[in-house]
Amino acid sequence: MIWPFPAKKLQHPTFGAMRAYRDGKFWRSHLLFAPVGRKVWVTVHAGKTGPTSEQDRLYRTLIAKYDQLIPRLVRALFVEYQRVRAAHPQVKWPKATEKELFGVIPLHRVWLEEGPGHPFVLSYQSRLDRDHEFHVFFKHGKLQNVSFER
Numbered sequence: 322m323i324w325p326f327p328a329k330k331l332q333h334p335t336f337g338a339m340r341a342y343r344d345g346k347f348w349r350s351h352l353l354f355a356p357v358g359r360k361v362w363v364t365v366h367a368g369k370t371g372p373t374s375e376q377d378r379l380y381r382t383l384i385a386k387y388d389q390l391i392p393r394l395v396r397a398l399f400v401e402y403q404r405v406r407a408a409h410p411q412v413k414w415p416k417a418t419e420k421e422l423f424g425v426i427p428l429h430r431v432w433l434e435e436g437p438g439h440p441f442v443l444s445y446q447s448r449l450d451r452d453h454e455f456h457v458f459f460k461h462g463k464l465q466n467v468s469f470e471r
Contacts, residue, residue: 331371335380336363339371348372354428356387362430376433379441383431393464394457395419398445401455401467402426412453426455 329341331348339348342364348371349364363380365372372380399419406414417425429446438460445455458465 333371333377335377336365336372339365345369354387354431355384357423357428359427361428363433364430365433366435372433373435375439376435379433379439380431383441390459390464394443395422397464397467398422398426398455398457401469405453405455405469412450414447414450429454 329345331339333339333348333350336348336350337352339350341347342349347364347366349362351360351362353359354361354363365376367373367376396419399422402414402417402422402425406412406416415425423445426445426447428443430444432442432444434440434442439462440458440460442459443457445457447453452471454470456468456470458467
């Protein structure tokens with residue numbers, strides 16, 4: 322069935338063409354994330370007017386400092402990957418070293434949340450398995466938690 326009402330959209334100087342997502346509580350776009358050299362989804366938790374200037378700044382800072390996050394991020398993500406791999410053998414996740422991890426589960430989405438501490442989430446997902454995703458949560462620029470979602 323074709324939905325007769327077009328999705329709300331807006332043009333943002335940093336995020337480009339954004340469409341309303343999840344009942345209009347989020348805005349998302351698919352754009353080049355320079356640190357990984359390819360397009361990823363960027364989803365911003367924002368109201369009707371779109372992303373705030375703080376979320377814009379956070380995204381620009383994230384691009385500039387992504388390489389600095391990698392060592393802590395890959396260690397935490399690798400532990401969760403190994404745990405999930407052992408707990409769900411039916412998924413047949415490939416064996417990977419820390420260095421190979423981003424080849425197995427590359428960055429798929431950046432989530433920019435609202436609120437104090439400028440929380441954001443980086444989501445990693447295999448191209449071979451779109452039903453499972455690993456989320457790395459940050460607040461105040463520090464890694465808070467890693468979780469797996471089915």
